[in-house]
Amino acid sequence: MKLFLLGAALLVASAGAQAVTGAQTVPRLPQAEAETRARTVLEGMTLDEKIGQVSMAHFFRFLEGGKSGPIAADAGDVFARLLPGATLNGGGDAPQPNTPRGWADALRGLETLGRQNLPGGVPAVFGTDAVHGVNNVPGAILYPHNLGLGAAFNPALTQELARATAADMRAMNMDWDFSPVADLGRDPRWGRFYETFGESPWLVADQITASVTGLQSGGVAATLKHFVAYGSPGLGRDRANAEISLRALHELYLPPFKAGIRAGAMSVMANSGSVNGVPVHASQNILTDLLRSELGFKGLVVSDWNDIDRLVNTFKTHADLVRATAASVNAGIDLYMVPNDVEKYEAALKEAVEGGLVSQERLDEAALRMLTFKAQLGLMDARPSGSGVITNGRALAKRAAAATLTLLENDGALPIKTGRVLVTGPAMDSAAIQLGGWSVNWQGVGKGNVSYMPKVSTLATALKASAPAGVTVSALPDSKREALLKAAANADTIVVALGEAPAAESQANNPNLSLPSGQIGLLRDLLGTGKPVVLVLMAGRPILLPEDLQNRLPAFVMAYLPGSEGGAALADALYGRAGFPGRLPFTWPGSLGEVGLTADRPPEGAGDAPLPLYPLGFGLDYTTFRTSDGQAARTADGVKISVTVTNTGEKAGTATFIVNASLPPAGNLEAVSRPVGVVRAELKKGEARTLSLDIPAERLEAFTGDAFRTVRGEVLPGQYTFKTGDELVRLSLP
Missing domain, CATH: 2.60.40.10 (Immunoglobulins)
Known part of the structure; x- marks a missing residue:
């Protein structure tokens, strides 16, 4: 019998441990030893070299053709000119060939060029958003997004997935993951809701501990993001202002970050938005007093994408980039994630230092943290090269997807045992909907300059391929409405797969918690046939259905964004070969007026509280x-x-x-x-x-x-x- 006890007692890898990834052993220096080695390098650096060390250059700066191509002939000169401490891939740009082997060779090549052209022979560290597997790499298996893992309530599984992700990253010479999201999912309208593990601070904290432990025991630096209160923006809009009290800060928003820091997270990313009217990238109170003095964080603080520039151009809190740079660096930003104009930022920081707006001591502190970070990852030493071979994680992906599936309604329509089954809906065979954002491209499959179409197990294909004796399955797209309704009249069970189009960040905001009107019309037409309808929803948040439809659903499955093997996992559950172990990691509101209703909401002055459509932790199964x-x-x-x-x-x-x-x-x-x-x-x-x-x-x-x-x-x-x-x-x- 397998027994899972979830609480604070998750094993945390020691800081000085050897991280084993496949056949590789990656040295991990204790912070004190790493800092000693970093100081030796820092002492020989010029002002320009220190400024470069706290700057990040985009991967495409070193590629032929800008966005996607082989390493450029002058890449070494680019390193010598920019002197960047870090490089990154934001999704959608890639080496050639765009394969795991291609990634391994390209990053190894950049590491070699960095050793040749950067101070102390210390290369730039490469960071990427591997948020549900190595999701920017064609051919990689993608796991469920965090919201689904929150529904599994199984930190051991989360740790296993993180460890598998780290192994694939190391195989491609990647050292740094901008993950996990330690924000809470408190407002489902928010575009990054699906990147969270759910609404409840301590339940999320257990998942964060697991994710950090899995990544870093696999030899990859984890990043807690986005410090702090990013998940409660005004009006549910990404990067908006959050008004929170000190009580809410300590009771709600800090526990997941505390857990990640205790687990040894090596880096923290700052909140892109603002808290109580102050942009976090300019808040010394948040990034230094709270993060370092109160929580004891000793690692690297990295900005989010282009967010120092945002102080000037979006928030309009600072007159120019020099002042914005000074404010951010003094607040506690060590490394600026700047994707395009590295030169402009480095010039602004140099002017701020030479003009006395940023002290030499503060610049040295930031550069030392960057060098220490890299020393801890073994970048100051010769290292084994990644194999360029990533694991076949389909079995793990299917097991993970199966653990997330949540049954919300069932009047006997499930499991499907006999008869004619009709499958339809835009999500029945869509890799894009099934994987969501941060999949191949930043905004999801088909939305960037990488046209690769992942091989996924879709619902329609899996239902056909694995139908038990006595069940026949046909599939029709919802675009053929007349033929579809005729087929529905002859079906014994209709499975309709609906879902949100893939998107990320602000593009994924859903202010009405709605599906496109065409999908609602399809569901209404199918329910109108009088046949049992099984709704399978693939979405990164709770969706509000019209009340007349919600009350008529014979069966309703929340599949979240289940990843590469979502279809196979769903087929097993719908046919009764497996159950529905998932439970909601958030409160599902019954209307827009109930957005913000959470399980830990205190009593109202009137003495009553609205009841949600489905509470936190809700879920049915084939047993009781x-x-x-x-x-x-x-x-x-x-x-x-x-x-x-x-x-x-x-x-x-x-x-x-x-x-x-x-x-x-x-x-x-x-x-x-x-x-x-x-x-x-x-x-x-x-x-x-x-x-x-x-x-x-x-x-x-x-x-x-x-x-x-x-x-x-x-x-x-x-x-x-x-x-x-x-x-x-x-x-x-x-």
């Missing part, structure tokens, strides 16, 4: 579970909860229960129910297991203080109530 015999006991570090979970249904399944805590009165608003952890286990028919969870004391802290005063976190004396399923247990803490 019962909780009993709940117990709570004090431990040296917090509270231990145990509960007996019994599979009361007719099939094996995965029991997942969020453990919620209710705190004693604190003088301030507190959540009626605060999620503090999860118990999860795979149980056979009729099997009962006693599951336990250790809840660290910090997860029970109340942050008390008056409206505009500093808050203080403490575990208050009084009675605490813990709820797991239907079990309530109470415990008094002194």
Whole structure:
């Protein structure tokens, strides 16, 4: 029997460990030793070399033809002129050939040129957004996006996926991943909602620990992003201002970042937006006082894309790039992710230093952090070259996708056992919809200059290929509406796959939480046939369906953005060969007016609260579970909860229960129910297991203080109530 206990106790790799990736062993120096070596290099650097060290140049600056091509003949001269400490690929630009081997050779070539042309022979570090596998590389297997992994409530799986991603990155000589997203998904209108692990701080924190541990044990530097409160922008619009209180900051937004820092994350990326009217890229309070002094982060702080320029051109908080540069560097930005005009930024920083706006000491500090970062990754030494061979991760991708699938409605339409099945809908065979944004190109498949079409297991193909005896499957595109409705009249079950078009960041904002009108019309027509309709939704957020349709769905499956093997995983679940282990990692609102409703919302002054369409943790399966015999006991570090979970249904399944805590009165608003952890286990028919969870004391802290005063976190004396399923247990803490 496999038992999963989710809490704070995830293994964290030590800073000085050897990271093993396939046949390679990548040295990882402890920070103190790495810093000593970095100081030796720094002492011999000129002002221009230090400025270059804290600048990042885009990968395409070193390629023939700009966006995609072989390494340019003058790439060494570009290094010698720009002296960049880092390079990056933002998605859509690529070497030639654009293959894993091509990537390995190109990056090895750039590393060699860097050693020849950069101070101390220390090459530039290459960073990329490998956010669900090595998603910019044609041929790579792509895993579910984070929101789906949040639905799996299985940090061990998240860690396994991160480790597999790191192995593929190292095989292509990539050292630095701009992942994981430690932001909370609190507003589903936001375009980056699907990049989060969900809404609940401590449940997300467990996933962040797992992701950081998996990446860095695989020899790749992780990046916590985006510090801090990026996930609660005004009006749900990307990069907008977030108005948050000190109480919300400490109770909601910091726990995932705390977890990542404790797990040893080597870098942090700054929030592209603003908090309380101050752009984070210019906030010393956030990037230095909070991140470094309060949270103890000692690694590298990198800007987000072009965000120092944004202070001048978008936020209009600074008169020119020199002043914006000085403000950002003084606030705590060590490395500027600048994609295009490196020369302009380096000139602005030099003017700021020479004019006294940025001290030589601050520049040295930033350059030292950059060099230390690279020393920790082994870049100061000769290293084995990546094999250029990435793993065949299809089995892992299918297992991951299967763990995410969440059944929201079922009146008996599932599982499909016999009869004629008709499959339709724009998502039934669309790699673009199934993979979402950050897939081959930044905005998704087919939206950039790389035209590669990934090989994915789609729903229609998988349903046909794996249909059990007694089931026949046909598929028709929704564009052939007359033929489709005629076929629907003769079907026994209709499976309709709907979904959002791929997009990323602001382009993925969905202010109405809606699908295109054509998809809604298709669903209405199919329901109008009177035949059982199974809706499969591939989307990066909860979608609001018209009430007359929502109330008529015989079966409703939330598939999130399931990755390369989503179709195969869905077919197994729809046919009953597998169950639906996923549970919602967010609160699904019933209307736009309920956006912002979360499981940890405190009581309103009127004494009531709206009920969501589906609450956090909701999900059905082909079996049922019962909780009993709940117990709570004090431990040296917090509270231990145990509960007996019994599979009361007719099939094996995965029991997942969020453990919620209710705190004693604190003088301030507190959540009626605060999620503090999860118990999860795979149980056979009729099997009962006693599951336990250790809840660290910090997860029970109340942050008390008056409206505009500093808050203080403490575990208050009084009675605490813990709820797991239907079990309530109470415990008094002194």
